Amino acid sequence: MLLDRIERENDVKKLRAEELEELAAEIRQFLIEKISMTGGHLASNLGVVELTIAMHRVFQLPEDKMIWDVGHQSYTHKILTGRRAGFDDLRKYGGMSGFPKRKESACDAFDTGHSSTSISAGLGYVQARDLLGQDYSVLSVIGDGAMTGGMAYEALNNAARIKTNFIIILNDNEMSISENVGGMSDYLARLRTADIYTGLKKGVTNTLHRIPVAGDSIIEQIRRTKNSIKQLVVPGMLFEDMGITYLGPIPGHDIAMLCRALREAKKVEGPVLLHVLTQKGKGYEPAEQEPARFHGTGPFDIETGKPVGTKKKDTYTDVFSKVICDIGKRNPRVAVITAAMADGTGLSEFQRRFPKRFFDVGIAEGHAVTFAAGLAAGGMKPVFAVYSSFLQRGYDQIIHDVGLQNLPVVFAVDRAGLVGSDGETHQGIFDLSYLGSIPNMTVMSPKNRWELADMLRFAVDYEGPIALRYPRGTAYDGCEEFRSPIRYGKSEVIYEEESIAIVSVGHMFEEALKTRRLIKETGYNCSLVNARFVKPIDSEMIEELAKRHSLIVTIEENVLCGGFGEQVTEYVSAQGLPVKVLNLALPDDYIEHGSVDVLRREVLLDAPSMMKRIVTAYILACSKRAEKDI
Numbered sequence: 001m002l003l004d005r006i007e008r009e010n011d012v013k014k015l016r017a018e019e020l021e022e023l024a025a026e027i028r029q030f031l032i033e034k035i036s037m038t039g040g041h042l043a044s045n046l047g048v049v050e051l052t053i054a055m056h057r058v059f060q061l062p063e064d065k066m067i068w069d070v071g072h073q074s075y076t077h078k079i080l081t082g083r084r085a086g087f088d089d090l091r092k093y094g095g096m097s098g099f100p101k102r103k104e105s106a107c108d109a110f111d112t113g114h115s116s117t118s119i120s121a122g123l124g125y126v127q128a129r130d131l132l133g134q135d136y137s138v139l140s141v142i143g144d145g146a147m148t149g150g151m152a153y154e155a156l157n158n159a160a161r162i163k164t165n166f167i168i169i170l171n172d173n174e175m176s177i178s179e180n181v182g183g184m185s186d187y188l189a190r191l192r193t194a195d196i197y198t199g200l201k202k203g204v205t206n207t208l209h210r211i212p213v214a215g216d217s218i219i220e221q222i223r224r225t226k227n228s229i230k231q232l233v234v235p236g237m238l239f240e241d242m243g244i245t246y247l248g249p250i251p252g253h254d255i256a257m258l259c260r261a262l263r264e265a266k267k268v269e270g271p272v273l274l275h276v277l278t279q280k281g282k283g284y285e286p287a288e289q290e291p292a293r294f295h296g297t298g299p300f301d302i303e304t305g306k307p308v309g310t311k312k313k314d315t316y317t318d319v320f321s322k323v324i325c326d327i328g329k330r331n332p333r334v335a336v337i338t339a340a341m342a343d344g345t346g347l348s349e350f351q352r353r354f355p356k357r358f359f360d361v362g363i364a365e366g367h368a369v370t371f372a373a374g375l376a377a378g379g380m381k382p383v384f385a386v387y388s389s390f391l392q393r394g395y396d397q398i399i400h401d402v403g404l405q406n407l408p409v410v411f412a413v414d415r416a417g418l419v420g421s422d423g424e425t426h427q428g429i430f431d432l433s434y435l436g437s438i439p440n441m442t443v444m445s446p447k448n449r450w451e452l453a454d455m456l457r458f459a460v461d462y463e464g465p466i467a468l469r470y471p472r473g474t475a476y477d478g479c480e481e482f483r484s485p486i487r488y489g490k491s492e493v494i495y496e497e498e499s500i501a502i503v504s505v506g507h508m509f510e511e512a513l514k515t516r517r518l519i520k521e522t523g524y525n526c527s528l529v530n531a532r533f534v535k536p537i538d539s540e541m542i543e544e545l546a547k548r549h550s551l552i553v554t555i556e557e558n559v560l561c562g563g564f565g566e567q568v569t570e571y572v573s574a575q576g577l578p579v580k581v582l583n584l585a586l587p588d589d590y591i592e593h594g595s596v597d598v599l600r601r602e603v604l605l606d607a608p609s610m611m612k613r614i615v616t617a618y619i620l621a622c623s624k625r626a627e628k629d630i
């Protein structure tokens with residue numbers, strides 16, 4: 001196997017040029033086999049095998065800096081930098097990350113996970129290099145999907161003024177996770193056929209009328225506007241006009257051609273954009289046919305491409321998907337928005353049924369928030385379905401454009417809490433803090449699938465900014481009997497006893513139920529309350545609990561800082577209530593990849609750990625009280 005000769009970075013340079021195609025085939029086979037067992041991002045990785053080989057042939061690691069936008073396509077880079085063995089534990093706790101990580105390898109120049117950051121980070125490297133008088137190449141690899149994100153344009157605008165080499169590789173596979181959207185995507189599609197234009201260039205400058213008949217309509221178009229002549233004559237004119245040299249389009253599965261283009265790019269004094277055309281899922285038929293399904297996949301059967309394992313119950317996303325369609329059917333003012341995550345957020349069905357009221361804005365969460373605010377100001381009822389960690393991108397917009405004007409925008413915050421194998425960048429563990437701090441914002445979280453449905457209906461009827469947060473994965477379908485109507489700012493008492501009172505937030509209810517059971521087994525009484533609202537907190541309920549309990553315990557899957565628990569503690573302290581409070585939440589830290597169950601054990605938010613922490617705190621609270629009485 002050629003792969004056996006790749007033990008560390010730069011080893012790929014030792015292979016003969018004629019061997020590289022075979023190496024690409026081996027890498028594809030390896031990726032398919034490994035990801036079929038562990039799950040991971042398959043389609044994007046299959047698409048960049050040749051591009052990555054070419055980059056590693058032409059550039060020197062770790063001296064040269066390769067920055068992978070999003071980073072979900074960095075698997076071949078990991079293989080070529082000696083991390084092949086890591087694929088056995090890909091995205092498992094303690095195992096190799098699915099994204100580039102500086103702490104994992106000196107060859108990973110920059111951590112990524114969220115989209116459209118690579119040009120900014122690359123430009124930073126370039127400026128640092130020049131200021132420090134160093135000499136290395138910087139390559140930012142950005143996909144056509146990531147090119148729909150505003151940061152990419154801010155960075156290009158900034159990069160245009162530099163006079164030293166900076167290589168931007170636009171990996172264009174005509175796909176975001178789903179089909180790519182928007183004007184840039186259309187523009188790139190036109191560039192893809194730029195060889196026609198290159199042929200035309202001569203024709204235009206010499207004799208327009210000698211161009212074959214097939215070109216007639218194009219010639220007509222050229223005559224019509226001067227601008228379109230420029231567009232057709234110089235492919236990549238948009239970039240060129242900005243001061244960025246455009247090279248392309250380059251066939252992205254031809255290693256020799258890619259190497260040549262990269263060597264050319266290295267010579268340019270200034271920013272240069274290489275437009276590389278690749279195919280998502282290349283080399284594995286099921287992924288070529290269904291690139292969106294194989295973007296991020298669980299384990300699958302290689303032969304058929306079908307997922308392995310039993311059919312799971314509905315996820316929270318499935319529930320959201322059904323209910324929002326039902327709401328959309330009844331209420332023509334409801335419009336939904338996604339930032340390139342129609343499948344992930346469960347909006348694809350809404351798109352199919354109500355295409356005019358469905359908006360995919362590209363990977364542009366900040367824009368999506370303000371766009372939603374505009375829709376609301378114009379009389380619509382926008383529902384922005386978005387992953388918790390990606391909504392971090394829209395923080396100012398939520399304050400400035402939604403909160404300040406008290407506009408009725410619904411935020412359906414999916415992937416809230418621990419998400420598992422995507423790790424640090426994707427854990428949705430800050431939303432209660434960042435949403436809870438915004439005036440006019442209401443924040444809810446459901447305990448089970450029925451409450452998600454009820455809360456979504458409540459949110460759509462509510463006349464102000466409102467968010468509901470729910471996690472990745474199977475929707476809890478227990479406790480259906482507890483389904484009292486949602487009342488603004490009111491919690492729900494599930495079990496009423498004395499001594500200890502647990503108040504749990506959203507999906508942590510299931511774990512809180514188990515914890516209560518364990519506490520009862522140790523002989524203590526324990527009440528259980530479902531918070532329902534994180535903002536405003538149900539202060540009346542806290543006052544009531546303080547009368548009959550020595551300890552109030554809050555449970556949430558959010559960082560402690562700024563979360564639900566801190567609000568309760570602050571209220572109890574401000575009111576001087578005679579009760580101790582224990583906040584069980586996530587630490588002030590980033591939480592790595594791994595299964596949610598393992599991660600919860602690590603952060604002591606699993607039922608057995610919580611039971612121990614609660615009983616210990618209760619005994620302490622009682623002894624303090626006894627001391628006081630003496």
Ligand SMILES: Cc1ncc(C[n+]2csc(CCOP(=O)(O)OP(=O)(O)O)c2C)c(N)n1
Pocket residue numbers: 044047070072073113114115142143144145146147173175176177280295339340341363365390393
């Ligand atoms: C801020 C942010 N929003 C959404 C995502 C989810 N996401 C991951 S990859 C991806 C599509 C990227 O498309 P592209 O850059 O073309 O890469 P490809 O998968 O086609 O290789 C999206 C939307 C993200 N990582 N970051």
Ligand SMILES: CC(=O)[C@@H](O)[C@H](O)COP(=O)(O)O
Pocket residue numbers: 041070072113295296344415419422472
């Ligand atoms: C790379 C990326 O950001 C997404 O592909 C993400 O991995 C999707 O995660 P879900 O599986 O939770 O939809």
Ligand SMILES: [Mg+2]
Pocket residue numbers: 143144145146171172173174175176
């Ligand atoms: Mg793409």
